Amino acid sequence: xxxxxxxxxxxxxxxxxxxxxxxxxxxxxxxxxxxxxxxxxxxxxxxxxxxxxxxxxxxxxxxxxxxxxxxxxxxxxxxxxxxxxxxxxxxxxxxxxxxxxxxxxxxxxxxxxxxxxxxxxxxxxxxxxxxxxxxxxxxxxxxxxxxxx
Amino acid sequence: xxxxxxxxxxxxxxxxxxxxxxxxxxxxxxxxxxxxxxxxxxxxxxxxxxxxxxxxxxxxxxxxxxxxxxxxxxxxxxxxxxxxxxxxxxxxxxxxxxxxxxxxxxxxxxxxxxxxxxxxxxxxxxxxxxxxxxxxxxxxxxxxxxxxx
DNA sequence: TTTATATATTTGTCACGACAAACAAATAAA
DNA sequence: TTTATTTGTTTGTCGTGACAAATATATAAA
Numbered sequence: 001x002x003x004x005x006x007x008x009x010x011x012x013x014x015x016x017x018x019x020x021x022x023x024x025x026x027x028x029x030x031x032x033x034x035x036x037x038x039x040x041x042x043x044x045x046x047x048x049x050x051x052x053x054x055x056x057x058x059x060x061x062x063x064x065x066x067x068x069x070x071x072x073x074x075x076x077x078x079x080x081x082x083x084x085x086x087x088x089x090x091x092x093x094x095x096x097x098x099x100x101x102x103x104x105x106x107x108x109x110x111x112x113x114x115x116x117x118x119x120x121x122x123x124x125x126x127x128x129x130x131x132x133x134x135x136x137x138x139x140x141x142x143x144x145x146x147x148x149x
Numbered sequence: 150x151x152x153x154x155x156x157x158x159x160x161x162x163x164x165x166x167x168x169x170x171x172x173x174x175x176x177x178x179x180x181x182x183x184x185x186x187x188x189x190x191x192x193x194x195x196x197x198x199x200x201x202x203x204x205x206x207x208x209x210x211x212x213x214x215x216x217x218x219x220x221x222x223x224x225x226x227x228x229x230x231x232x233x234x235x236x237x238x239x240x241x242x243x244x245x246x247x248x249x250x251x252x253x254x255x256x257x258x259x260x261x262x263x264x265x266x267x268x269x270x271x272x273x274x275x276x277x278x279x280x281x282x283x284x285x286x287x288x289x290x291x292x293x294x295x296x297x298x
Numbered sequence: 299t300t301t302a303t304a305t306a307t308t309t310g311t312c313a314c315g316a317c318a319a320a321c322a323a324a325t326a327a328a
Numbered sequence: 329t330t331t332a333t334t335t336g337t338t339t340g341t342c343g344t345g346a347c348a349a350a351t352a353t354a355t356a357a358a
Contacts, residue, residue, distance in 0.1 A: 001256065002263040006194060010278050011170050011266050013285035016212050018167035019315085020292035021160050026316075027296065037343065045155065056306060063165050068345060070308055075343080092306040092353045107150065114151040117160050122291045128284055129159050135277055136162035142271045143169035147176065168345085175346075186313065205336055217315060219338055224313080241323045241336045 014139075017120075025116040032112060036105065039064070040076055041113070044106045047082060047098040054093050081105060163288075166269075174265040181261060185254065188213070189225055190262070193255045196231060196247040203242050230254060 006012040025038050036044075042062045047053060053061075059069035073096055076082045081102035087093035098106065121129060155161040174187050185193075191211045196202060202210075208218035222245055225231040230251035236242035247255065270278060 001259070003259050004194075004262045004266070006191075008282070009262075009266060010273075010281050010285070011174075011262075011269055013282050013289070014163055014167050014170060017285045017288045017292075018163050019212055020289055020296070021163060023316085024292045024295055025160075039344065042155075045153075054306075063168055065345065065347080066307070067309080067347080068343095070306095071344080074308095090306085090354075094307075110150070110152050113153045113158075113160075117153070117158065119295045120160055120288050120292050123287060124159075124284055128280075131277075131280060132159050132284055133157070133162050135273055135281055136159070136166045138272060139166045139269050140162070140169055143166075143173045143269050146173055146268045147169070172346085188314065203336075214315065214317080215337070216317080216339080217313095219336095221314080223338095239324070239336085243337075 014136075021116065021120050024119055025112065028112045028116050029109075032108065034105065034108060034112065035079075036081075036109070039068075039072055040081075041106075041109045043069075043072060043076060043096070044081060044098060044102055044109065047096055048103065048106050051097050052095045054087075054095055056093075058096065076102070163285075170265065170269050173268055174261065177261045177265050178258075181257065183254065183257060183261065184228075185230075185258070188221055189230075190255075190258045192218075192221060192225060192245070193230060193247060193251055193258065196245055197252065197255050200246050201244045203236075203244055205242075207245065225251070 022038055029036060029038075039062075043058055046058060046061055055069050055073055056066060058064075058073070059066045062069065064072075073082065073084065073094075076096075077084050080099055083097045083099060084094045085097065087095055124132075171187055178185060178187075188211075192207055195207060195210055204218050204222055205215060207213075207222070208215045211218065213221075222231065222233065222243075225245075226233050229248055232246045232248060233243045234246065236244055273281070
C-alpha cells in the first residue's frame with residue numbers, strides 16, 4: 001500500500017500552481033476590464049500567429065476537447081473577435097479568422113500575459129525557468145504517450 | 150509591446166501539464182471503475198489525515214472556492230463517503246467525517262494517484278523532482294502574495 | 299454505385315472554477 | 329441591549345473540462 005504525500009507530490013504542486021496562475025491572469029484581465037477568458041485568449045493567440053486555423057487544429061494545439069473548442073469559438077464569434085467561414089473545398093471544416101477588434105484585444109492580452117508571467121516567476125532565474133520547461137515538456141510527453149496508447 | 154511566446158512560457162507549460170496530469174488520473178480512475186473525481190479525492194485525502202475538518206478549512210487547504218467545496222462535500226455526502234455534522238458550539242460550522250466506505254475508497258485512490266505519478270514523472274530523477282517542487286512552491290507563494298494584497 | 303467507415307463539428311449532460319448574492323449564527327461596537 | 333460587522337455556508341449563473349451521442353460531409357471498400 002503506497003500512500004501518497006501530497007506535500008511532496010510534483011503532480012499536486014503543478015495542479016495548485018496552475019490554479020493560482022490562472023487566478024492571477026484572471027484578476028489582471030478583470031482589473032483591465034477585458035471581458036475575455038484565458039482559454040479564449042489562447043485561440044486569439046494562435047489565430048494571430050496563423051490565421052485561418054480550423055476548430056480541430058486549434059483544439060489539438062491548445063490540448064482541448066473538440067466540443068469545448070467548438071463552444072469557445074462560438075463565444076469569440078458572438079463577441080466579434082473572430083469570424084468563422086466554411087472551407088470551400090471540405091465543407092465539414094470551419095476556418096477561423098481573427099478580426100480587427102480581435103487583433104486589438106490580442107495586443108492588450110499579450111501585455112496582461114506578460115504581467116502575470118512576471119508575477120508568477122518572480123525570483124526564478126533563467127536557468128530555473130529553462131529547467132522547468134524542460135521537465136514540464138517531459139511530463140507532457142509522458143502523459144501524452146500514456147493517453148494515446 | 151511585449152509579445153509572449155507560449156512555446157517558451159513556463160506558465161503555459163504548467164497549465165498544459167496540469168491538464169494532462171488530471172486526464173491521466175481521470176483515466177486511471179475510470180479504468181478502475183472508481184466513480185469519483187480528483188477534486189473529490191482531495192477531500193477524502195485530507196479527511197483521512199485529519200478527520201472532522203470544516204468546509205472552510207478544506208477549501209483553504211485545497212485552494213478551492215468555499216462555494217465549490219460546499220458542493221463537492223454535498224456530492225461526497227450523497228455518495229456516503231463522508232458525513233456532515235453541525236458543530237455543537239459554533240452552529241454555523243459543518244464538520245466533515247470520512248466514513249468506512251470513504252476509507253476503503255481512499256485506499257484505492259492512493260494506489261491510483263501513485264500510478265499516475267509514476268506515469269507523469271517517468272524519467273525525472275529525484276533531483277529534478279525536488280527542483281520542480283521548490284520552484285513550484287515559489288510560484289504558489291508569488292501568486293498568493295499578489296492575490297492577497 | 300452503394301455501403302461502411304472516418305473526419306469535422308455540434309449539442310447535451312454533469313462536475314468544477316470564479317464570482318456575486320443571500321442567509322444564519324457569532325462577535326464587536328454603540 | 330440593539331445594531332453593525334464578520335464568518336461559515338449555500339445557491340445561482342456562466343464558462344470550461346470530460347464524455348457520449350448526433351449530424352453532415354468525405355473517403356474507402358465491396
